[in-house]
Amino acid sequence: MLVLSNFSLEVNGGQTVAVVGVSRFEKSTIISLIERFYDPVAGPVIFSTIIRENITYARHNASEAEMKEAARIANAHHFITNLPLTNTHVGMRGVDLTPGQKQRIDIARVVLKNAPILLLDEASSSIDFESSRVVQETLDTLIMGNKTTILIAHRAAMMRHVDNIVVLNSGRIVEEGAHDSLVSKNGLYVRLMQPHFGERFASAPADLG
Numbered sequence: 001m002l003v004l005s006n007f008s009l010e011v012n013g014g015q016t017v018a019v020v021g022v023s024r025f026e027k028s029t030i031i032s033l034i035e036r037f038y039d040p041v042a043g044p045v046i047f048s049t050i051i052r053e054n055i056t057y058a059r060h061n062a063s064e065a066e067m068k069e070a071a072r073i074a075n076a077h078h079f080i081t082n083l084p085l086t087n088t089h090v091g092m093r094g095v096d097l098t099p100g101q102k103q104r105i106d107i108a109r110v111v112l113k114n115a116p117i118l119l120l121d122e123a124s125s126s127i128d129f130e131s132s133r134v135v136q137e138t139l140d141t142l143i144m145g146n147k148t149t150i151l152i153a154h155r156a157a158m159m160r161h162v163d164n165i166v167v168l169n170s171g172r173i174v175e176e177g178a179h180d181s182l183v184s185k186n187g188l189y190v191r192l193m194q195p196h197f198g199e200r201f202a203s204a205p206a207d208l209g
Contacts (some may be wrong), residue, residue, distance in 0.1 A: 004029060004030070005172050006172065007171070007173065008173075014146050015148060015149070016147075016148075016149040016151060016162040016163050017149070017151065017164045017165070017166060018151045018153035018159060018162040018165045019150065019153065019168065020153050020165060020167055020189065020192055020193070022168070022188075026168045026171055027168065028152065030150070031150070034119060035119065046090060046102050048090065050090070051090060051105065054090065054105050055070060055105060057109060058109040058110070058112040059113060062112055067108075069111075070109070070111040070112040073108070073111045074105070074108035074138050075137065076105055076108050079101055079104075104134070104138070107138050107142070110142065115147075116148060117147065117149075118142060119150050120139060120149060120151045121151075136158075156193045162179070163178070164176065164177065165177060165178065165182055165189065167187075167188055169188055174187075175187055
């Protein structure tokens with residue numbers, strides 16, 4: 001099955017590029033292709049160990065203060081402080097944590113690592129509303145920095161803050177540009193984002209071909 005066709009995307013240093021599209025599989029494939037530069041067993045998983053070690057996995061020589069600051073930025077500090085921070089053991093792949101808590105531990109690890117490139121997939125509907133809100137606020141803070149970011153995006157609210165938006169359909173880039181430019185085209189981007197935009201786009205046509 002052909003997933004991507006003649007796909008070519010240039011991302012400048014410091015840019016934030018959002019990828020939207022009809023099929024989630026296409027978007028996930030892009031991230032997976034980029035991640036082939038890394039050992040796939042070293043991805044952002046929750047390890048069967050204590051919370052502190054899950055965070056400092058990103059930088060083993062981090063101080064206690066640096067680890068706590070990363071947790072605070074990731075909005076993980078509140079739920080962590082209700083646990084014995086240094087000896088709270090999380091189960092295999094983090095089964096003792098909620099999905100929202102797992103994501104915030106992952107984000108704390110990203111903050112501590114301070115890597116120049118971020119590959120992000122926005123919070124999924126599998127976590128509760130409050131956790132999703134907290135996670136998204138944290139991601140917003142990370143994205144507004146000067147890192148090079150490729151974002152698999154689902155929310156219209158985020159689109160106004162990115163440098164470029166790539167719209168995929170049938171494995172091809174069918175639209176590309178800034179939020180306002182894509183809205184003026186009244187095409188697939190508007191159709192995909194219509195539930196988030198509200199009633200003023202209710203009658204907007206789109207070519208899904």
